[in-house]
Amino acid sequence: MSYKYVKRTIEPQLCRAAKEFPAVVLTGPRQSGKTTVIKEVFGHDYKYVSMELPDIRIIAENDPRGFLAEFSGRVIFDEIQYCPVLLPYIKELIDSDRQTKGRFILTGSQNLMLTENINESLAGRAAILKLYPFSLREYSHAGSSPFPWEQGYDPEQKKVPEENLWQFLLRGLYPEIATDTHRSSSLWHSSYISTYIERDVRLIKHVSDLGNFQVFLQALAIRNGQLLNLSEISRDIGVAVNTVKNWLSVLEATFQIVILRPYFENAGKRIVKSPKVYFTDIGTLCSLTGISDPVHLQKGPMGGSVFETCVIMELVKTFSSRAEPPKIYFWRTSAGDEVDIVVIHENKLIPIEIKLSSTPKISMARGINVLKEALPDKCLNGYVVYPGSLRLPLGSGTTAVPLRAF
Known part of the structure; x- marks a missing residue:
């Protein structure tokens, strides 16, 4: 090999x-x-x-x-x-x-x-x-180690690579490029996208205009982690809404994206029902959005979205490798209160916020507290995942957990 x-x-x-x-x-x-x-x-x-x-x-x-x-x-x-x-x-x-x-x-x-x-x-x-590209756990040889709410969790076990996280994410987690640091990641991903469009997309009947499909890919990448607005994308790239729906299904069917759907109960009529879309690999996402520098990746407008994608895909990849369907959602009300991730664990809810700041603050747990008030009998302790180094309590049963220990 x-x-x-x-x-x-x-x-x-x-x-x-x-x-x-x-x-x-x-x-x-x-x-x-x-x-x-x-x-x-x-x-x-x-x-x-x-x-x-x-x-x-x-x-x-x-x-x-x-x-x-x-x-x-x-x-x-x-x-x-x-x-x-x-x-x-x-x-x-x-x-x-x-x-x-x-x-x-x-x-x-x-x-x-x-x-x-x-x-x-x-x-x-x-x-x-x-099988998705590497999880951070796999690349760091941490196996399918437990998450903080699971039995056997060890906060001292590191689950991210020792090298610069943002440089690593920029390369992406496809095995070939992740393990060969001498290769150009930008060339690899641009070639990957071209090959994907030419070989995989051509085989699926919904796609006839490959040029517009490339534009659609880029438009969707810019909206990574946002509420999905099909009409807006349709208007911006000049194709019918049904075409956008078909193309979205192509991406999901070929595992290029993960669609995160909202969690709601019968009583939650205020919950926004539009889903969010996340690209499976951050290297591919960066290639589509023109990001080629780790500092720009971290400090630029895509930084929060990329870090959120990193955490969400770690959950998806880990659960999938265990042959468990990833029961992962987000929660948002029409008033704007939101929790980035809600994991269903043993019929209870694990609320998780994802923050790019290296300094955890109690205010970061606001959305988690609102969800706990709305569903007090269903919520367990919450977590704020951030790129810092310390595990800290944020009050009301919420803990700030560094990505490397998540």
């Missing part, structure tokens, strides 16, 4: 799934390390076949049964979305021998295409897991 392998926290879940299901499907964005981790975990016992290769794909499409007959043992089909015609025939083989577990390992970077075909062909027969 071209870069040093960093152990992924999803590995135990992959092994467990292969012991319990006939097939395992690993999805995630292109270049998140799916092929590498699959080969690391299963490569010694499985034959590997890339469905991205045109000659292999033609053979499989022309004679699916004959193609599969060549693989009587365990097999990895990488990038299966390029050859969905195989899925019904894989189902046929599974149904002929339901007792054999872990026979097929499938990977794919386009969840929109995969989910439809897998739901039709492999429902109940496949475990579906997601």
Whole structure:
């Protein structure tokens, strides 16, 4: 492999799934390390076949049964979305021998295409897991260590890289660029975006105008972490609202963005229902917004949004690596009171505020206190995550926690 392998926290879940299901499907964005981790975990016992290769794909499409007959043992089909015609025939083989577990390992970077075909062909027969780019925990070799509200949490265990955080975030957390500091991160991300648009987006029927799609990507990046206003984006880039909706679904389906939805209960009619959008990788976000300097990243207008994205994606990546659906929301009222993140934990709410300031203040917990007053029976202790160094109480059951200890 071209870069040093960093152990992924999803590995135990992959092994467990292969012991319990006939097939395992690993999805995630292109270049998140799916092929590498699959080969690391299963490569010694499985034959590997890339469905991205045109000659292999033609053979499989022309004679699916004959193609599969060549693989009587365990097999990895990488990038299966390029050859969905195989899925019904894989189902046929599974149904002929339901007792054999872990026979097929499938990977794919386009969840929109995969989910439809897998739901039709492999429902109940496949475990579906997601692999994102590195979490800070993975890169710092902290594993899937607990969050502050979880059992076994150790505030002394550092979960961020020792080097400059902002320089690191600017490079991004895709394995290839994160582990090879000699490569140009700006060139890597610009190439990644071009390849993504040319190869992945072309395969999805909603996108015909790739030039406007690039403009849409940049317009969305500028609004990273803001309430999503489809009409505003539609007006600014000159395309229909329905087109914006379709393109947004393309980004979500290919794991380029995470959509954070508002938390509300039946009684909360004042809660704003518009979602927020966060880019999966900060390096990609910086490339789209033209940020190339770590000082500009930290001190500029995108600093707060980027730091918020860093914390949110740490939650999403960690929960996903545990094979747990990330139950993460934000809370906001029409009066403007807001909590950046609400995590549902054991049917209770963990409110989290994210602040860029290195000096925690009691006022930072205001939104958390408002939420606790609104839902006193559901809220547990809250946290303010900030880029400082000390763990400090902020009163009323809220604690300021440095990112490195979060």
